[in-house]
Amino acid sequence: MLHLHVWGPAFGLPSIDAECLAIIAYFHNVLPSSSWRLIPSNDPAVSPSNLLPALQHEDKWISGFQPIKEYLTSAAICDGLDETLSSIQRADSVAYSAYLRAHAGPLVDLSLYVSAANWAATTRPAYSSLLTFPLTWTVPTLIRAEAIKRAEHLGLAELDTDFDPNGGLHLSAGRDALPETFRRHIPLMIKKTVHEEMTPEQATAIRLFGLTEDCLTVLDDLMKGGDEEHPRFFTDAAVSSLDCLAFGYLALMQKPAVPRSFLKDWLEPKTPRLHKFVDSMLAAITARGDLPWVAPEPTSVARFGGRILDSVLRHIPNLGEHYASEMRHRAEHQKTGLDQRALMLIMGVVLTGLATGYGFQAYRAMQPFGASTQSWKPRRSRTRLSEFGQLGSMLSSAMEPFQPVPSGLDSGARDQGGPNGMLVEVDSEVD
Amino acid sequence: MAGPPSSRPGWFAVPAPVRELFKIFPLTTLPAESLPERAPERARVRPSLYVFARTLEDARSGRPSFNPQCLKWQTFLRIAGVDVHLIPSNNHASPSGSLPFLLPPTTPTSTPEKQSSTTHPTSNAGNNLLRLSPSRTEAYEALLSQSLRPAWLYALYLHDANTPLLKALYLPPSPILHLPSLHTLRNAATDEILKTTRRSLVDPRQLLLDATDALRSLSALLADNDWFFGQSEPGMFDAEVFAYTYLILDEAFGWADDYSLAQCLAKFDNLVEHKRRLYERCWPEALEEEVNTN
Numbered sequence: 001m002l003h004l005h006v007w008g009p010a011f012g013l014p015s016i017d018a019e020c021l022a023i024i025a026y027f028h029n030v031l032p033s034s035s036w037r038l039i040p041s042n043d044p045a046v047s048p049s050n051l052l053p054a055l056q057h058e059d060k061w062i063s064g065f066q067p068i069k070e071y072l073t074s075a076a077i078c079d080g081l082d083e084t085l086s087s088i089q090r091a092d093s094v095a096y097s098a099y100l101r102a103h104a105g106p107l108v109d110l111s112l113y114v115s116a117a118n119w120a121a122t123t124r125p126a127y128s129s130l131l132t133f134p135l136t137w138t139v140p141t142l143i144r145a146e147a148i149k150r151a152e153h154l155g156l157a158e159l160d161t162d163f164d165p166n167g168g169l170h171l172s173a174g175r176d177a178l179p180e181t182f183r184r185h186i187p188l189m190i191k192k193t194v195h196e197e198m199t200p201e202q203a204t205a206i207r208l209f210g211l212t213e214d215c216l217t218v219l220d221d222l223m224k225g226g227d228e229e230h231p232r233f234f235t236d237a238a239v240s241s242l243d244c245l246a247f248g249y250l251a252l253m254q255k256p257a258v259p260r261s262f263l264k265d266w267l268e269p270k271t272p273r274l275h276k277f278v279d280s281m282l283a284a285i286t287a288r289g290d291l292p293w294v295a296p297e298p299t300s301v302a303r304f305g306g307r308i309l310d311s312v313l314r315h316i317p318n319l320g321e322h323y324a325s326e327m328r329h330r331a332e333h334q335k336t337g338l339d340q341r342a343l344m345l346i347m348g349v350v351l352t353g354l355a356t357g358y359g360f361q362a363y364r365a366m367q368p369f370g371a372s373t374q375s376w377k378p379r380r381s382r383t384r385l386s387e388f389g390q391l392g393s394m395l396s397s398a399m400e401p402f403q404p405v406p407s408g409l410d411s412g413a414r415d416q417g418g419p420n421g422m423l424v425e426v427d428s429e430v431d
Numbered sequence: 432m433a434g435p436p437s438s439r440p441g442w443f444a445v446p447a448p449v450r451e452l453f454k455i456f457p458l459t460t461l462p463a464e465s466l467p468e469r470a471p472e473r474a475r476v477r478p479s480l481y482v483f484a485r486t487l488e489d490a491r492s493g494r495p496s497f498n499p500q501c502l503k504w505q506t507f508l509r510i511a512g513v514d515v516h517l518i519p520s521n522n523h524a525s526p527s528g529s530l531p532f533l534l535p536p537t538t539p540t541s542t543p544e545k546q547s548s549t550t551h552p553t554s555n556a557g558n559n560l561l562r563l564s565p566s567r568t569e570a571y572e573a574l575l576s577q578s579l580r581p582a583w584l585y586a587l588y589l590h591d592a593n594t595p596l597l598k599a600l601y602l603p604p605s606p607i608l609h610l611p612s613l614h615t616l617r618n619a620a621t622d623e624i625l626k627t628t629r630r631s632l633v634d635p636r637q638l639l640l641d642a643t644d645a646l647r648s649l650s651a652l653l654a655d656n657d658w659f660f661g662q663s664e665p666g667m668f669d670a671e672v673f674a675y676t677y678l679i680l681d682e683a684f685g686w687a688d689d690y691s692l693a694q695c696l697a698k699f700d701n702l703v704e705h706k707r708r709l710y711e712r713c714w715p716e717a718l719e720e721e722v723n724t725n
Contacts, residue, residue, distance in 0.1 A: 019629075050631040064630060066644075067637060091648035092570070098577035098645070099570040101629060150626050214569075221566040325621075332632050 001037060002027075002077070003056040005047065005296075008040030010126035011256040013282075014291055015040075018108060019065045022248030023053045026069060028285050029239050030078045033292040041296040042130050043307065050331055065248075066097070069241055081241050089234050093242040096222060096233070103215040104249040106151045110208075111253065111263045113147035115159040115201060118258040126256075132304075138311035154211065159200045201260040212266045219246060220271045230280045231273050239284070247281040254278050474537040477516045480505065482531045484519035485600070493517055494717070495677060497600055497684070499583065501531040503674040509713040510665050568660070568668055571652065574645050579675055581624045582642035582692060585635055588620035592687030599685065635690065643695045650699035657708065665709055676706040 004027060010016035014024045027036055047054030051063040055071065062071045073080040082090055112123045127140040148160070195203060223231050233242050253263040254275065268275050285291075299307075310327075314320045326345065335342075367373070388395075445453075482501035484490040496502045496517075508515050515533070525532050587593055587600075594613075602612050624633050628641075649672060658665045659672065678684060679692045680703065686693065696702060711718055 044631065049634065064637075066641070070640075087651045088654075091651035092567075094578075094644050094648040095567075095570040095574040095652075099573035102573040102577045102627070105629060149622075150629065152626075218566040218569050222570075325618075328632060332634075 002031070002035065003037050003039055005039050005041040005052055005054045005056065007052050008042050008130040010130065011122070011252075013251055013255050014038075014285070016123075016126055016130065017052060018105065018248035018252050019245075020053045020248070021251055022065050022245040023055075023068055024291065025239075025244040025247050025281060025285060026065075026081065026241060028288055028291065029244070030072065030081060033289055036292060037294045038292050039294050039296050040130070043299075045307065045310075048331065048334070065245060081239055081244070085234055085240060092222070093234070093240060096219070096242055097245050099218060100245055100249050103211075104219075104246075104253075106154055107212060107215055107263060108249055108252045109147040109151040110154065110156060110159065110211075111258060111260075112256065113144045114151050114156065115258075115260055116161070117199065117201075117260050118256075119144060122256050122258045134308050135311065138308065138315060142311060142314055156204055156207065158204060161200060199260065201262055205262070208262050209266060212263055213270070216266065216271050216274060219250075220274055223273050223277065229276075230284075231277045239281075243277075243281065247278060250274055250278045251282065475516070475534065476536055477514055478536050479516040479518050479534045480508065480531055481518045481520035481524060481534075483521065483600075484517065487519055490517040490519040492716075493714075495681075495714070496531075497678065498530065499580075499674040499678060500529070502678065503671050504531050504533075506670040506673050506709070506713055507667060510670060510709075571649070571659075571668065572671065574648060575671060575675065577627055578641040578645035581627050582638040583675065583679075584620045584624055585633065585638050586686070586690055586692055588617055589624075589633065590635070590687065590690045592689055596685045596687070639690070639692070639695065642692060646696055646699055646702065650702050653701050653705060655701070658705075665712070669705070669709060672702070673706055673709045676702055677710060680706060 004023065006015050006020035006024060007017040008015065013021060015021045024038065027038075041052070044050045044052050044054075046052075047056075047061045047063045049061070049063040053065065053068065054061055054063045055068045057071070057075070057077075060071075062068050069080065072078055082093060085093065111118060113119055123144075124140050127143070128136045131139055148157075201208065222233055225235065227235065232239060233246065234240050250267070254267050255278070258264075313323050316323070330336075330342075338346075480501075482490065482496040482505060483498040484494075484496055496505055505515075505517070520530060522528055522530060524530075587597060597613070597616070598609065601616060602609055621633060624638070625631070628638070630637075653659055657663075659668045660666075676696060679686075679696050
């Protein structure tokens with residue numbers, strides 16, 4: 001039995017991740033649904049290489065679209081989808097797969113992750129529905145940070161500096177409700193330029209459309225010719241692995257209902273063939289029957305806590321990066337448990353922590369620099385009248401024979417003596 | 432009332448004492464300022480290409496650079512028959528922070544100190560040599576950058592056995608700077624590999640498999656043709672492939688044996704032949720040297 005671990009469904013698609021979508025489409029096309037299980041585990045750490053999709057076959061773990069695809073054919077589990085292709089078509093398939101990863105991947109990252117409006121309205125809620133409670137605060141932001149890093153070379157970071165100009169509280173919002181006389185005195189605070197009025201997607205529209213056009217026309221060119229109703233990249237094969245991978249990326253461009261849909265806006269009118277391709281692939285998947293979903297095994301409390309701690313640690317500025325690279329190093333060299341390097345690191349962190357803590361306490365205990373030492377003594381013997389400056393001390397010396405008892409002391413004494421006094425009174429009444 | 436105007440100095444005439452004072456200071460024309468240090472001192476007859484090179488001697492004699500990006504443009508300019516002056520340099524010298532860059536020759540009509548604009552080779556590439564089937568070329572270019580480059584980066588920067596080679600090529604000679612520079616280079620290479628492969632770990636075996644896949648596809652694309660895409664003349668894409676294949680197969684490069692891209696590449700005879708063909712075409716003088724030494 002093959003167990004395929006993926007990110008869970010979102011946007012009406014079987015998965016939120018492009019490569020997971022691609023491998024689901026691939027499996028559904030080559031294998032009968034009785035021979036594999038689809039597990040929305042939503043945790044890359046299930047596989048040793050920390051990546052979803054991950055295939056578990058007996059004791060082996062394989063991660064990533066390409067390796068899984070190759071494993072299926074090399075382990076003779078089933079025939080690959082590319083068997084019928086000629087050698088030049090196979091070469092094309094490899095090249096265009098690389099092209100998809102290099103160019104379509106960053107576009108999807110831009111649309112779903114970098115663009116703040118889309119992230120807040122669509123992608124983050126989708127992740128929230130996949131993950132359980134405390135992880136919804138930590139994990140999606142980490143995923144987003146990675147996506148932003150991947151799309152960095154496109155130079156479109158301004159998509160992130162987004163806010164809705166009509167949603168926030170502006171001084172102009174209530175202006176109409178104010179009486180005319182008041183309105184005249186409130187200065188009109190915002191006089192926006194055209195550029196400021198635009199959303200970041202509108203401001204960078206030319207570059208965005210340029211990128212989208214470059215990427216999608218290349219794919220569209222390869223698909224030219226062939227069946228109009230069910231377009232595929234290579235006409236003589238029913239579905240190839242390139243079709244599956246392209247479906248993964250194109251579906252994520254087309255299906256999510258994002259508020260700033262610059263990818264969909266291009267895809268629908270300009271490359272209708274690609275649009276139709278996504279729909280027909282999706283229809284083909286549903287036509288072949290239900291996907292063999294299986295609920296993931298419940299995670300143990302320790303593992304869940306570990307995941308929360310791990311994601312929180314990664315969020316710590318500076319230290320988080322070191323932690324992440326150290327964890328990567330351990331995973332690459334397949335180390336588990338404590339070894340010398342880990343011990344040294346832990347010792348180092350503990351010692352640094354202790355030293356910092358001690359230093360902080362010592363600093364707190366120090367006098368502020370340049371301040372003279374001041375000591376405060378309670379004044380007991382003096383009367384309260386002397387608190388009123390010179391006049392007070394004159395009065396107090398004049399009224400020396402009469403020493404007023406401090407009121408606090410007075411009432412305290414009366415409280416203590418209260419019940420006794422009452423008793424005496426009662427006694428005298430009885431007499 | 433008014434006397435004859437010639438006998439009296441006008442309202443705007445300079446008074447005599449001041450005039451005397453100014454006569455003491457002669458008006459002189461200072462010599463022209465010398466150009467700043469970074470300005471090119473002389474007029475360039477040939478365009479100069481700034482590349483990574485092992486030694487000044489290598490650059491003078493126009494030997495292939497050890498950096499794939501530099502070698503790509505060097506080869507392309509040689510294919511196009513542009514005679515360039517190679518200058519060994521490093522990233523700090525470049526206006527954009529990366530090599531190579533090209534300074535066009537100074538033309539006699541322009542004033543040399545004002546118009547020495549820097550141009551990257553990307554902007555002035557010969558259009559007739561460029562892509563004829565653009566979308567397919569782009570897909571195969573992505574194959575180079577997506578599958579072959581990560582394996583190259585791993586082999587050169589991250590593989591421990593190649594550390595001496597990396598030191599010889601990119602690291603500063605001072606031993607104090609070695610360790611931090613090595614660390615920075617390795618971190619940058621790791622980031623780059625992770626970003627392009629879209630994985631969370633660097634897996635050398637998988638990188639090698641991907642590179643082999645890429646080479647197999649290139650081999651299938653080339654088939655029995657002389658140049659890629661069935662052209663009669665080599666083009667940009669040939670130069671790009673050559674930049675990797677030449678350096679991977681170069682025996683004098685100093686690769687360690689245990690992580691070998693060369694072994695993967697040697698399986699594809701037509702790619703090896705393609706590399707030899709392009710080398711003979713672009714570096715005929717190197718061939719003569721070999722004959723002479725033999």
